[in-house]
Amino acid sequence: MKTALKFKITATDNNARLGQIHTARGIINTPSFIPVGTIATVKSMTVEELKDIGAEIILSNTYHLYLRPGHEVIKKLGGLHKFMNWKGPVLTDSGGFQVFSLSPLRKISDEGVEFRSHLDGSTHFLTPELATQIQAALGSDIAMAFDECTPYPATREYTLKSLQLTTTWAARCLEARTGGQALFAIVQGGVYKDLREQSAEELIKMGFDGYAIGGLSVGEPKELMYEMINYTTPLLPKDQTRYLMGIGDLNDVIEAVSAGIDIFDCVMPTRNARNGTLFTSQGRISIKREEFKEDPNPLDPECRCYTCRNYSKAYLRHLYMSREILSMRLNTYHNLYFYLEFFRKMREAILNGEFERFRREQTPILQNNFHDD
């Protein structure tokens, strides 16, 4: 089936790739960071602000929108883009990860997953077909195949069974697909290289519009995660989009980009912002600290974002200590701006064949967590 999505690589630097995803709703420059708008809003931001800071795509969630307000409601209202007034591309997660991480009780069968709503405890049954229908109703530009996110640790036997289920479900998603929505499959296989290989091979054979690596950053040691990223990424088709799901620590992003990953999503910049942890060109800081009480300087003198151009650390601390809504706004704006700038600089470095220099310069700064708490 023909979809509206095209992917082009415009430059490479070793395995790192500079590219463009062309969608009917606009171009996404890769490597790209996708801000997370779980329930049809990137928390605290307007869509105009997202556009202003350079967001080219956002992510929303099948699981959450199915439960509330309901995908049929959103469909009646003209789809997710119209509902939330975002004119650019949207990627929707399939719900596979959320039934795994949010539902207090779930029962997996070949047919699908029975789960309890984290909102009201009601029972629901999500299948590959339903996940595909929901995403079609939402009208996202890129849909994800419904998968089982294999937990960590898991035995080889469980992991194999789980990836086989994911493969079968991916085939059913492909079958259920209607219209021109792009569909990405998710490679599972836990921390077993041969199973990652098997999963990738089976999915690639079916022919998706892009491929994600799932089931990482679920509790495994970082070295093991890096090993799996570096092993799995080259298994994915060179000429298609490669997506590392749910990972957004910028150290991990650099590692993954150097392996050839193109797109990322993560709640890290937005959730941290609301908790007062802010990213700067000198490292991460916690705005609540006493030392900022009378600090007249901007959060990051090198940053040109609205927050840094207009407010002092003292004011940001005051808003945070007072639990003010404006605190979440200004912090989120800054952190997302920082992330999108980081990705812009990373793309520039790849274009100039200087990705290794970028990596060497950024790594020590990213490890500056001045005051984790």
Add this chain to the structure above:
Amino acid sequence: MKTALKFKITATDNNARLGQIHTARGIINTPSFIPVGTIATVKSMTVEELKDIGAEIILSNTYHLYLRPGHEVIKKLGGLHKFMNWKGPVLTDSGGFQVFSLSPLRKISDEGVEFRSHLDGSTHFLTPELATQIQAALGSDIAMAFDECTPYPATREYTLKSLQLTTTWAARCLEARTGGQALFAIVQGGVYKDLREQSAEELIKMGFDGYAIGGLSVGEPKELMYEMINYTTPLLPKDQTRYLMGIGDLNDVIEAVSAGIDIFDCVMPTRNARNGTLFTSQGRISIKREEFKEDPNPLDPECRCYTCRNYSKAYLRHLYMSREILSMRLNTYHNLYFYLEFFRKMREAILNGEFERFRREQTPILQNNFHDD
């Protein structure tokens, strides 16, 4: 002492007045609504958004800013305007009402009020001199004299003693004043006409830059409140600003403007917005109601605000039900826009000698509370 503040009446319609308050930081067109930014932020709004919707002045609070982050901190950082990045005029409340309404324990003496912080229970002693110093440190354009907000009900004897204290304190505030900050006094006297008269006379004799009516909307019946507004307002100097403190129900506003009041502050539009109660040209609605679940229409088709131009009632309901930050933003933006538009139309009506028509047209709409809960 000469202050930077000048008040000019440009038109009248019976007792209703159209005017301008000239301050060093800009002109305030009256009748004017002052959005409340208690702790140096109008909840959920940026200062640019306040300017965009036509706010000409905002209010901040002595009591809150004294406790956190401390007025000396704000002074060191260049004053309240610089701290919060608001370039227009600011009026600061004196803290008299807040020690009365927020402190769990307070002891009033001739010297001042001992109170417990609502934040950490620490004990503080607020005097007329300290309230004046705090407001000078904050650098507001209009400061309020420190008063005792007489509770309701109160005996005539208590009310008399209380207003005498307010008079003495007002004299001490005048004495303690430094620099070019304008100082308004607050008329007390509870629900006793002769005491309101006595309070007004004593304060006017001292010569302030403007006069407020305090101690209303503290539990008394509405008819009694209206009686006191209508009795007290004409006692205040015609050529100076008249301020009705803390009252913002638009029915009350119309009554007070018709009596000759010029400025108002109230948390009603902002607090209601956060609780999902929204003002429209048809009356008040509660956005949480099931009937809006699939409603594709804007909140108020007659409204030109950002929220109404871009979002459906269904989306606003979804955000509200999901307790999203964007819900508070969009709702607050709309309610404040509605209030400022209401005041703009009211000023136009006074200019055209049509205030009575405006009142007749608006009153039934304002009484439409479609679904109070």
